[in-house]
Amino acid sequence: MNRPTYALLTVxxxxxxxxxxxxxxxxxxxxxxxxxRVQDVGLPAYPGATLAVERGVNGEEDHSAGSxxxxxxxxxxxxxxxxxxxxxxxxxxxxxxxxxxxxQGEVLDCRLPSSRVKQVKxxxxxxxxxxxxxxxxxxxxxxxxxxxxxxVHVHPEGDGTRFEMVRLQLGR
Numbered sequence: 001m002n003r004p005t006y007a008l009l010t011v012x013x014x015x016x017x018x019x020x021x022x023x024x025x026x027x028x029x030x031x032x033x034x035x036x037r038v039q040d041v042g043l044p045a046y047p048g049a050t051l052a053v054e055r056g057v058n059g060e061e062d063h064s065a066g067s068x069x070x071x072x073x074x075x076x077x078x079x080x081x082x083x084x085x086x087x088x089x090x091x092x093x094x095x096x097x098x099x100x101x102x103x104q105g106e107v108l109d110c111r112l113p114s115s116r117v118k119q120v121k122x123x124x125x126x127x128x129x130x131x132x133x134x135x136x137x138x139x140x141x142x143x144x145x146x147x148x149x150x151x152v153h154v155h156p157e158g159d160g161t162r163f164e165m166v167r168l169q170l171g172r
Contacts, residue, residue, distance in 0.1 A: 019100065028072045037064035041167045041168055044100050046093055052083040052162055080167045087160040094139035097152040097163070101143040108139035136151040147171055 003089045013129040051064035069078040086093060101107045108115045109130035125145050134140050139154040154163040 021127045029070070031069040032067065034063040036064045036067045036082050038082060038165070040067060041082055041165045042104075043097065043152065043165050046086060046088075046096055046163070049084040049086040049093075049163075052085040056090070062099075063161060074171060076171065078167075081164060083162065084165045085157060085160060085162045090129050090139060090154050090156050090161045091136065092140070093161045093163055094152075094154045097154065098141055101141055101150065101152065104143045106143070108142040110134055111138075111140065115142075 053064050054062040056062040063086075065082040067078070067080045071077055072077055098107055098109070108127055108129055111134060113133075115129045127139065127142055127144060127149060128145055129142060133151075135155070139152075141152050143150050148169050151166040151168065152162060152163060153166075156162075
């Protein structure tokens with residue numbers, strides 16, 4: 001789990017465990033909660049999938065969904081994430097989300113080397129994947145723009161599949 005997507009999810013889940021909402025008189029606002037729904041991510045639910053509930057280090061139930069936002073004026077970010085599992089094969093889940101994401105624009109398949117390029121200064125609106133290749137058997141798709149994207153990461157888990165969906169928005 002050393003990929004930035006997983007790191008982002010981990011930070012988000014930790015932040016959502018401490019449900020918080022604050023706003024100062026200087027225009028700074030923070031929001032974190034674990035009530036994220038699939039509609040918040042902006043992608044359809046996979047038929048028959050259930051939330052991927054886990055046990056945290058202290059044995060308590062870990063959150064399967066969370067949202068985090070931080071703003072200061074027009075600068076800020078919002079992340080909505082949710083984790084699911086299903087008994088279906090990773091290829092089936094990946095194909096479902098590749099089709100669903102295609103309705104929102106060009107889908108980037110992060111398994112392809114051409115998608116894993118460093119951000120080019122001349123093309124700031126070009127979406128790209130992390131430079132490091134994803135693990136064999138895993139799927140990762142992205143759609144949108146660098147400042148407003150949706151990410152789906154699908155991978156095998158036991159006899160089934162686990163997948164995470166993220167909506168990332170930078171700025172207001």
